[in-house]
Amino acid sequence: MYPPRSLPAGAKVTRLGPSPTGFIHLGNLYGAFADERLAHQSGGVFILRIEDTDNKREVEGAVETIISSLDYFGVHFDEGAVVEGDKGSYGPYRQRQRAEIYQTFAKLLIQRGQAYPCFCTEAELSEIHEAQAALKENFGYYGKWAKHRDLSLQEIRDRLDLGAPFVVRLRSQGDPARYFSIEDGIRGTLSMPENNQDVVLLKADGIPTYHFAHVIDDHLMRITHILRGEEWLSTLPFHVEIFKTLGWEHPVFCHTTVLMKMDDGAKRKLSKRKDPELGLDYYRGLGYHPAAVREYLLTVLNSNYEEWRLANPGADIEGFRFTTDKMGSSGALFDLDKLSDVSKDVLAAMTAEEVCDFLLGWARAYKPEASEVMDARRDDLLKILAIGRGGENPRKDLIYAAQIFEFIQFFFDEYFRMEDEYPDNVSPEDRKALLKDYLAGYDAGDDAQVWFDKVRQLAMDHGFAAKPKDYKKNPEAFKGHVGDVSAVLRVALSGRRNSPDLWEIQQIMGPDRVKARIQAGIQSTAQ
RNA sequence: GGCCCGGUGGUCAAGCGGUUAAGACACGGCCCUUUCAAGGCUGUAACACGGGUUCGAUUCCCGUCCGGGUCACCA
Numbered sequence: 001m002y003p004p005r006s007l008p009a010g011a012k013v014t015r016l017g018p019s020p021t022g023f024i025h026l027g028n029l030y031g032a033f034a035d036e037r038l039a040h041q042s043g044g045v046f047i048l049r050i051e052d053t054d055n056k057r058e059v060e061g062a063v064e065t066i067i068s069s070l071d072y073f074g075v076h077f078d079e080g081a082v083v084e085g086d087k088g089s090y091g092p093y094r095q096r097q098r099a100e101i102y103q104t105f106a107k108l109l110i111q112r113g114q115a116y117p118c119f120c121t122e123a124e125l126s127e128i129h130e131a132q133a134a135l136k137e138n139f140g141y142y143g144k145w146a147k148h149r150d151l152s153l154q155e156i157r158d159r160l161d162l163g164a165p166f167v168v169r170l171r172s173q174g175d176p177a178r179y180f181s182i183e184d185g186i187r188g189t190l191s192m193p194e195n196n197q198d199v200v201l202l203k204a205d206g207i208p209t210y211h212f213a214h215v216i217d218d219h220l221m222r223i224t225h226i227l228r229g230e231e232w233l234s235t236l237p238f239h240v241e242i243f244k245t246l247g248w249e250h251p252v253f254c255h256t257t258v259l260m261k262m263d264d265g266a267k268r269k270l271s272k273r274k275d276p277e278l279g280l281d282y283y284r285g286l287g288y289h290p291a292a293v294r295e296y297l298l299t300v301l302n303s304n305y306e307e308w309r310l311a312n313p314g315a316d317i318e319g320f321r322f323t324t325d326k327m328g329s330s331g332a333l334f335d336l337d338k339l340s341d342v343s344k345d346v347l348a349a350m351t352a353e354e355v356c357d358f359l360l361g362w363a364r365a366y367k368p369e370a371s372e373v374m375d376a377r378r379d380d381l382l383k384i385l386a387i388g389r390g391g392e393n394p395r396k397d398l399i400y401a402a403q404i405f406e407f408i409q410f411f412f413d414e415y416f417r418m419e420d421e422y423p424d425n426v427s428p429e430d431r432k433a434l435l436k437d438y439l440a441g442y443d444a445g446d447d448a449q450v451w452f453d454k455v456r457q458l459a460m461d462h463g464f465a466a467k468p469k470d471y472k473k474n475p476e477a478f479k480g481h482v483g484d485v486s487a488v489l490r491v492a493l494s495g496r497r498n499s500p501d502l503w504e505i506q507q508i509m510g511p512d513r514v515k516a517r518i519q520a521g522i523q524s525t526a527q
Numbered sequence: 528g529g530c531c532c533g534g535u536g537g538u539c540a541a542g543c544g545g546u547u548a549a550g551a552c553a554c555g556g557c558c559c560u561u562u563c564a565a566g567g568c569u570g571u572a573a574c575a576c577g578g579g580u581u582c583g584a585u586u587c588c589c590g591u592c593c594g595g596g597u598c599a600c601c602a
Contacts, residue, residue, distance in 0.1 A: 019602050054601050122600085138529055139598055167600050176530085192531065203600040210602050234531055234597040255532085258595075299551085303540060306551060328540080335538055338552050348565090393565045423562095455561065468560075486561040498563040 002090060002220040011044035013224045015080070016070075017051045017214065022059030024069045025278045026334070027229060027259055030297050032075045034256065035227050037322040039078070044224070048080030049217060050094040053207050063094075069280050073290045090221045095213050102208040105216055105246065106168045106201055114245050115201055117166040118148040119159050142172065142196045149198060168202035174241055182240065185225060185254035185324035195237035211235060215242045215250075223251050225324070230255045254324045259334050287362040287401020292343035299342065300334075302326045314349060344396040347404075352386035355398065359385070362401035370405060373412050383508045384408050387500040395500065410494040411509065416517075418524075420497040423487045425480055431488050432525040434462055438489060439518045444511035448503045459485040492521030 005013065014035035018028055039046035048067070052058055064083050070076075079088030086093050109115035120128075124147070132139050149171060151159075159166070174194030181191045201212040208216070218226060232239075233255050243250040259278075283293050298317075299306040308320050347355060356378070363371035374381050385408070388395030398404045409415035422431055441454055456466040459482040465471035471481035490499055493514065499505060506514050 017602085021602090051602065057601065118600095120600095125599090133528090136528070165600095187532075190532085197598090200600050205600080207600090209600070214602095229596090230532065231596055231602090236531085257533085300539070306540085310551080335552070338539070341552055344564095388564080395564055397564055452561070459561085466561095482561050484561090487563095490562060496563095500563085502561075 002222070005045065005222050007045070008043045010042055011224075012038045012042045013045045013047070013222055014039045014227060015047040015049050015218070015221065015223050016075075016077075017049045017228075018066050019051045019054065019057060020059060020062035020066065021057050022062035022065055024066050024280050026280065026297075027278070029070070029073055029075070029280060029293070030259065030301060031227055031229070031256060032070055033294060033297055034254075034301055034322070034324075034327065035225075036075055037317075038225060038227070038324070041318065041322060045078045046076075047088070047090075047221060047223070048077040048093065049221070050081045051210065051213065052094055052096050053203075053210060053213055055096070055207075069284075072284065073280070074294055095217070096207065098213070098217070099207060101220070102202065102213060102216055103206060106208075106212070109170070109201070109245065110168065113171065115168050115170050116149060116151070116198075117156055117160075118146075118169045118198070118200075119151075119164045119166045120148060138176075140197045141169065142198055146198045165204040167200045167204050169198040170201055170238075170242065170245065172196050172198050172241060173245075174237065180237075180240070182236070182253065185227075185252045186327045187255060188325075190233075190236075192237050195241045197238060199238045199242075201242075211238050211242060215239055215246065215248075218251055219243070219246070219248045225252045225254055227254045227256060227324075229258055231258065252324075254327070257328050283400075285366055285402075287359070287366065287404070288339070288343055289346060289358060289400070292339070292346040292400075295346055296339045296342040299338070300328075303328060340399045343399050347398045348389070348394040348396045352382050352389055355385045355404070356382050359401050359404055363405065366402075367405065370409075370415070373414050377412070380411065380508050381408075384411055384500075384505075387504050387508075397500070410496065410499070411505070413513070416495055418491070418495045420491055420495065422491050423480075423484055423497075426484050426488055428525050430462060430479065432522055434458060434485055434488055435492060435518050435522045435525070437461065439515060439522070442511075442514065442518070444506070444514070451503050451506075455485060455489070456482055488521075489518075493517050 005011075007013070016028070016032050016035050018024060036046050038044070050063055050066075063081060067081075067083060077087075079090065079093075080086065081093040092098055106115060110117070118141070120141075125141070128141070128145050128147075129139055132145065146169075149169075172195055174196045176193040176196050178194045179191050180194055181189050184190050199211055200209050202208050214226075217223075236253065236255075239253075240250060295309070299309070302320075302322055303326050305320060305322075305326075309315075312319060350358075359381075360371060360374060360378075363374060385398075385404075388397075397407055410417075426434070437458055438455075441458070446454065460466050462485070463479045464485050465474075465478040465481040468481045468483055471478050486502060487497060490502055491497060493499075493502070493509070494505065509517075
């Protein structure tokens with residue numbers, strides 16, 4: 001049972017240990033990517049272990065949510081909990097199902113005198129806490145405050161006979177006046193006081209605390225690297241002592257930084273309640289591509305990743321050597337701007353088909369009406385998404401699905417609306433005249449060059465410069481330049497000042513739609 | 528409050544005793560351009576503070592300040 005694993009030298013075994021609260025957040029994903037890379041690039045194993053020792057927090061169906069959310073973002077496990085049951089031979093992988101294992105070790109520790117039952121009630125515990133507060137001593141159950149640490153066998157037996165509920169505590173041998181140092185995979189050498197807290201190992205219901213459970217599991221499952229948030233740093237002394245008490249070597253601890261956010265000029269931890277962007281659903285709902293989220297998180301995760309990516313665009317992630325010592329140890333601010341920038345690059349590198357499939361997949365789940373409209377004109381949609389794609393300098397207009405839809409929705413009459421104003425340096429009279437003449441001269445058969453020459457001619461006919469340079473040289477001589485004329489056409493056709501190439505969008509719209517919209521533009525200018 | 532971790536431009540960050548203190552995002556300017564985007568060039572902007580150690584500190588040590596974490600029969 002639980003033999004050492006036969007893996008190549010240097011292989012790392014990592015695990016993600018979410019508790020099944022049904023809420024999986026960016027921090028989990030951040031850690032999961034690191035765990036995944038560490039394991040897989042070393043030929044190791046990546047495990048999913050469900051840390052369900054707190055039944056109060058458990059939410060129905062949470063395991064499934066965890067697995068599917070992570071799967072969506074490309075995190076796959078080699079071993080561990082699956083929706084129904086387990087995969088792998090170091091299980092079970094749900095801690096509640098491992099109760100007997102923990103209890104066995106707890107018994108062993110009690111036999112050896114390294115742990116003891118404690119019958120303190122909640123009221124007694126809070127009395128201790130208050131007394132400590134009054135005396136300004138450290139809080140906790142330790143040393144002279146640990147009332148039940150030295151109960152005689154008889155006293156224990158009496159209480160047991162009464163059926164008194166009890167927990168099992170570690171009989172700590174540490175002395176906080178002594179310091180020990182430990183190598184953290186991310187932070188280097190850490191110096192901490194020894195633990196002297198008689199921490200709870202087994203709760204009254206016989207289920208272990210996180211502290212006890214993870215030590216046993218990580219040892220038995222032959223975990224080599226424990227990646228976890230820095231909120232665990234302060235409990236590290238317990239954990240080290242528990243490993244030591246059990247006579248086991250501890251894995252390499254790697255404490256990651258917490259994700260922060262800027263709020264009213266102050267940094268603070270991303271909070272589940274206040275920050276929707278902490279939840280993974282936020283990104284999925286908005287339609288950030290999983291590859292973009294991964295790419296972004298990787299840049300935050302490893303300080304040299306971004307540089308590598310710049311040097312190796314399009315290279316497979318396997319080519320990047322991920323290391324814990326390149327992970328940051330100061331609070332990283334979550335930066336949506338940066339995510340968007342990364343996302344633009346990721347989407348620009350994809351084919352129109354890929355973007356199209358992704359967009360439609362998103363729409364089916366989050367915007368069903370729109371998905372029908374787009375499905376009905378899938379060929380056009382593909383052409384729309386192909387505009388400016390590929391080549392040396394692809395356009396980078398697209399960020400996330402909801403935004404993409406916003407960006408292209410003017411193609412669909414169902415969603416077409418005037419979002420931007422006409423340029424105000426073109427008078428309504430000129431605008432109307434320009435649109436009328438444009439309509440009169442419009443020929444869907446014109447190629448891009450012919451079409452553009454016509455626009456230039458149109459500009460000149462109405463007192464606009466054919467080239468911006470001409471206008472710049474001599475602003476008094478013109479009402480504006482051809483760019484202003486284009487802007488008028490663009491607004492009439494797309495309802496906005498910013499769109500992909502005008503000629504191309506007209507080709508996709510088709511002559512009827514083009515004419516109708518120009519006509520509508522003329523009408524709306526009438527009054 | 529105790530303990531722990533951290534503090535380089537607005538943000539993310541290289542840097543590990545001697546550097547003109549990288550780079551990316553954001554922001555400004557210019558060029559290109561029928562708009563926007565992209566691209567090219569370019570600009571503004573940083574070592575929290577005070578003491579040491581040292582020939583020399585952003586880098587090492589101490590203190591202060593600031594930020595964060597943690598002090599549960601939650602993880």
